[in-house]
Amino acid sequence: MVGALAAFALTEYYFWVVLPAHRHHPSPLPVALRFYLLISWGALAALYVLMMGYISNDAPRRGMSARLWMVCVVMPGGIGAVLYFLLRQPILTSCPSCGTRITGNDHFCPHCAYQIAPCCGNCYRTTSITDLFCTHCGHDLASDHRPARLQAFPG
Ligand SMILES: [Zn+2]
Numbered sequence: 799m800v801g802a803l804a805a806f807a808l809t810e811y812y813f814w815v816v817l818p819a820h821r822h823h824p825s826p827l828p829v830a831l832r833f834y835l836l837i838s839w840g841a842l843a844a845l846y847v848l849m850m851g852y853i854s855n856d857a858p859r860r861g862m863s864a865r866l867w868m869v870c871v872v873m874p875g876g877i878g879a880v881l882y883f884l885l886r887q888p889i890l891t892s893c894p895s896c897g898t899r900i901t902g903n904d905h906f907c908p909h910c911a912y913q914i915a916p917c918c919g920n921c922y923r924t925t926s927i928t929d930l931f932c933t934h935c936g937h938d939l940a941s942d943h944r945p946a947r948l949q950a951f952p953g
Pocket residue numbers: 893894895896897898907908909910911912
């Protein structure tokens with residue numbers, strides 16, 4: 799956030815203070831149009847910095863290289879940013895039982911079979927902990943034994 803504000807301020811400073819100093823004749827553009835252009839350039843620079851900050855936080859959580867992706871994102875045209883959102887991996891968490899890294903889509907730990915998400919004991923698709931019956935197969939969830947339903951929320 800601070801970086802983004804600084805980038806915005808710096809761009810504004812550059813356009814308002816540095817550029818006119820190099821100019822010997824007044825700008826042919828009307829002041830309102832110039833003002834609009836400068837604001838949008840500043841906003842674009844701020845957006846870039848915000849994007850970089852976001853990726854440097856977000857990429858490691860997904861097991862991706864933050865440095866590599868930040869280089870991609872600074873490439874012109876914002877193509878890197880689009881690619882990042884298309885290609886990014888699901889957020890990684892770790893198994894509460896054995897610490898194995900697991901993706902957000904997993905229901906069970908691949909190493910110790912600890913149940914991570916509540917799921918139906920019959921069809922093993924995701925359920926909500928407040929559901930009484932499976933929304934996919936109609937199975938009575940209350941009849942499931944642990945770990946079929948409740949192990950992800952002990953106590
Ligand atoms: Zn585990």
